[in-house]
Amino acid sequence: MGLHTPSAPTVPTSSRGVTLVRRGLSQGLALVLSDILSAGLCFGIGHFLLGLFGIAGARKETLAIWLCVWLAWRFYQGLYPGYGRSPQTELRLHTVSTIQVMLVQLAGALALERLTISVSGVVVVWLLILLMALPLRYGTRELLVRSGNFGRPISIIGAGQTATLIIAHLQAHPAFGLNPLAAYDDNPALHGNELHGVPVLGPIEQALTDPLTEQALISIPGARAEVQQKLVNTVYAAFPVTWVIPDLFGVPNQALELHNIGTMATLEIRNNLRSQRARAVKRSIDLLMSVVGTIAIFPILLLIAVTIKLDSPGPAMYRARRLGRNGKLFDCFKFRSMYRDADVRLKGVLDADPVLRAEFEATHKIKDDPRVTRVGSFLRKTSLDEFPQLLNVIMGQMSLVGPRPIVEAEVVKYGAVYGVYRQVRPGITGYWQVSGRSDTSYRERVNMDNFYITNWTPWLDIVILMQTIRVVLIGEGAY
Known part of the structure; x- marks a missing residue:
């Protein structure tokens, strides 16, 4: 690969770093406000619904305290602003954090306040939050994305086929929060090219000595083990946050858990179908x-x-x-x-048009299907x-x-x-x-x-x- 590692790669301090921090804070704050708004709406709706049946609602003072606990727990889970979270991971974290806080509030309140708590009020409000907070979060993030105010720029290390796939996916899913800015590769033939509009600026060493972003994604899974190790350690030293695509194509990746055995990193792969x-x-x-x-x-x-x-x-x-x-x-x-004589209609069209026949044989579907x-x-x-x-x-x-x-x-x-x-x-x-x-x-x-x-x-x-x-x-x- 021809990687030349600088002796002491560093990220230069500049106003860009300060701007990114402020940008991240503003994005996280927007999502916090979204959660607060959803909690307020749920409290009002819950209070109204329970009032129809003559049931006491949750006390707003107590709920405000537990709302702060909920926000703090979500902050710990990395949901503000939540870059790099898949939809299913975000859903799991949202559901788990909401139910956990609801159960802890109920347990604590029943232990200290005994029968003075409105169990129905607490449960109704938190269940409404469980249902409403995530859609409102999605809507807020969509507004941020559309205004160009969500995500962090990221440098792509490697400009091969894997990098092309990664860039295409990140651009198609801006809510993921990683926005490819530049790519680097040690193959001179790739310099000056573009991967879905992302320029390949130069060799990997250029990314290390003059980083344009705070985050980097290494997309060279086919590199030899010793080269991969050297590359990861070098990029890790030059960037505050480093993402790595390992050579695990075809391996289940939603059920991976990272562990350590001594000084060695290990991956636990769970077969959810066996659960x-x-x-x-x-x-x-x-x-x-x-x-x-x-x-x-x-x-x-x-x-x-x-x-x-x-x-x-x-x-x-x-x-x-x-x-x-x-x-x-x-x-x-x-x-x-379809019509009752669908097979006859299809045969007539396919016999008359070899292009449509090839399309049907490849996908078992055709547009403007005569059937x-x-x-x-x-x-x-x-x-x-x-x-x-x-x-x-x-x-x-x-x-x-x-x-x-x-x-x-x-x-x-x-x-x-x-x-x-x-x-x-x-x-x-x-x-x-x-x-x-x-x-x-x-x-x-x-x-x-x-x-x-x-x-x-x-x-x-x-x-x-x-x-x-x-x-x-x-x-x-x-x-």
Whole structure:
């Protein structure tokens, strides 16, 4: 790699560092104010709701004290401003911190104040905060992002394929809070190039002797161990904060925990699929949400069924044979979105257009599909055709969140990944559906399914469910 390490790399003191500190403080303060506002709103709503039933609400003086405890605990968790937190990690920290403070307040109050505390008032307020604080935080952060006032600039060490992927992801997800400013690489052929608009300024030594940022991300996972060690230690000495992408591609990364054995760093990798407790939580969420959801939208289901029958002849629903957990076949319910002679229509179009045939063979989907009815096009765009699969969830054949259901012919395309795929129930929605849907290649879909299964946690499920609402509302990638 040709890395030349300076004898004493240092970050020069300048007004830039002071500006970044102030910027971080202002961003963190905005999120603190967001949490305070959400707590105030929840207190008012809770007080109003309890008043309707003649129940005493929580005392605002006591709640103010515990609100300070909650804010301090979230500050300790790194949520202000919370750079580098994945959505599922942020959700987990928010949920855990809120429930912990609620339980501690209840325990402390009952021990000291005995029956003078309004248990209902405390519980209602904190549960409202649990539901409302995170969306309000998202909204505040979105405003900061749109105004260009969120995140820290970061230098990318290495300008290869990994760096290209990392920069693209960070730019597509500005809420992550790491904004690539410049890249460095010891390959002279890369100097002067750009990676998604980020310039490759020069060799790695330039980043160490004249750092432009307070943070650096090392994206050279393929380097030899001794080179990687030297690089990490050198960059670590030059930058206050260093991120490292290790050579662990394909290894589950949502279940990693760092430990030390003596002076050696070790990684604990937990197989969440083996956790009976986590699986029980997933199944409980599936049953609760699918039963309640089916009852709530039953009139909509009837309306859709009638509309389908009026639009084209044929049944309102159909059964599609799909592979489920442990490779068992099951009937996947869907609203009919195609004509009864769909196969004949498709064959005619594919025989006449080799380009469309190649597209269909690669992805099993085509835009402007001749098989799809007028109502069916709307159902697919809004994903309403998937609603009958709530019955599959109740029957235990599917999950609300999981890898996409596949047919037997697709097993060969999954290859070795199918051994992982068959461990879980397929889902109505999943990582693929909220990450581009039909705009992704088949290989990307397989990789997304593999990532979801090997990195599955209940928190990831909840995040995907929330993102599904956004994707359905805007019709992103659906056809």
